[in-house]
Amino acid sequence: MNGLSLLDHISIIHDHRQSWKISYSLTDILFLTVTAVIGGAEGWEEIEDFGEDHLDWLRLYGDFENGIPSHHTIARVMGMLSGKQLQKLFITWMQDCHTLTEGSVVAIDGKSLRGTYDKSKRDNVIHMVSAFSAENQVVLGQLKTATKSNEITAIPELLQLLELKGCIVTLDAMGCQRKIAQEIIRKKADYLLAVKGNQGKLADAFDNWYSPAMWTGEKYESYSTQEKGHGRQETRLSIVSHDLTPLGDLAYDWPELKTIGIVATIRQENGEAFDPKNFVLRYYISSAELSAKALLESTRAHWSIESQLHWRLDVAFREDECQITRGEAGENLAVCRHIAINLLTADKSFKAGIKRKQKRAGRNNEYLSQLLAGCGAS
Template identity: 30%
Template sequence: MQVVPDPRDVRGRRYGLSSLLAVAVCAVLAGACTFTAVHDWVRDLDRPAWRKLGFADTVPAATTLWRLLIRIDAGVLQQVLTRWLRERSTPLQVTGRRWRLVIAIDGKVLRGARTVDGRQVHLLAAYDTRTGIVLGQVQIETKSKEIPAFTPLLDQVVAQLGSLRGVVIVADALHAQTGHARAVAARGGDFMVAAKANQPRLYAQLKALPWHEIQAGGQQREVGHGRRETRTVKAVTVHTDGGLAFPHAQQAVRITRTRTIKGKTSRETAYYTMSLPASLAQPDDLGAFARNEWLIENALHHVRDVTFREDAHRARTGTGPAVFATLRNTAIGYHRLNGATNIARATRTANRRSTQLIDTVT
């Protein structure tokens, strides 16, 4: 925690920065959803717990915590907490020549939060689909600004991992940008991205391939929650003149999803480019990579909304919205590392075991 810059004036500092940040981390791990809830959590602890957190006979007022958390550098805090989580995770083990670590990148609007000029707060995050840890997060201005934020976010990921070697970056069609593909390749990684009408030439190339002549290379079926879904993957190495209209693309991929819900069947076709050759990424691998791209939405953003009520949090001041999003990322990653599949239940358990939680964090 000592590497997080303290934004407070040196005069009048009554409580240590590490103690205040430990309170914020512990409270959100225990399910706190607002600044007020963070203060309520620490206020309700007994005195031995206060002492473990570094307090004597009093704890900081709600305004003291709030004034700090709206001024902390959210980017630095995310990097520090990410390093703490990664130190707790099991060592990375490569399980075969074709194995890759998949990092999903996606943006999220905090619907209840606003910047000082009234705009909604928009964050772009990189999510380690193996561990459930957010490796980096940057705040951007509008949806269209996700594009220039992509490379700074990659640099945060590289700062955590050391390099992108053995890493596949997956993202939605907004990030089917030639600059993104070159940025990933320059850092030693590979890139799988969906293609839609925002890249008309590439999309036309992919759609025009003779898919009816290409044999399906992989198929997955799932049944649950009243739904049947089949995903069929076709992939081909493209040898057209000049290749695909996308840097470093070695394979064209088509994934067809057929869903049956309450007797009604729908079909959706998605096209992708992949920078790994067929020898290193077979159709089953490609299907898994595309499936992992949805994890950042389902296992991170959805949980922040449903369990931590993020969209209802009307944070409006300073870095407060991004800081609290960072704390939520940390809570989700922490509980995922502990094997939790139900984050709401995990936060309730952590709240009942506050002494153990404080020992872990401090």
């Protein structure tokens, strides 16, 4: 911990309400919301219930002079709080309590909160773009976008807020944009971008370069892994080249491009013969001089944002079922869930899944205090 605690950061947020009307401080409401989400609360009523059950403990950290606010008050205050202000608070807190190691993978990807979809308007779904440390399995920052298609404009804005020096930033095909690559280089990091049809000429160049004979020849550096389990065998292969000739003049469009690579995945179920439908080929470009092994490991690390973040948010926090959309409350509650998942993940004293940790935190004040102390939250 090198700087302010989470509580310190929360207390800095400016409260725009008229002071003579305030019965419950913004700091208390935010702290209550975060700790209630850690303890498994999923809506405003449950946050109020958590507060009533833990009032004496909450007063160890905040004032709560007038007790616990009603769920209506909590909802109203969380709806009026600036989402960008809370997101910046989260990022600066994580920069204080988390240091990225040289060469570590930072995966950036978006997630829609499906429960916020407005059927009457056929829009309004909240979409969050998150940066995730694959090594430590924590969220580094996030921003809300208007729609999934707006990820392209939100990603550079998120990158500007993050400290990424020495890291490898990975993005799927939607993030394969020159502007994004340039911003990553400006942050003194390296990019690893998936290539698909949205960069048609680039994808065509890879198609023309690729040949099945690559996997058996000695011209390119290669690497492979094989895993077996649950009646399935999965083989992964990678090839890299630091000769950019196959891209022609397109290579000059991408800043500091050093590596082009191909990753193949082959799945076989229950000893069945090879089926071409289970053969998946992916193309990549990178500003880092990657080995075939590093390419394969980095691309696998990217998908940890799906299994270690998005999946856990849906299963443990039931994020996709949350229908809160009033004002900016939906995105603010999403940030609170990210704070909670970071604190729960950081705790290694209790060997259990996120949901079980939540239940323990909800009934055990000592464990809840331990979670807050573990990542510089209190």
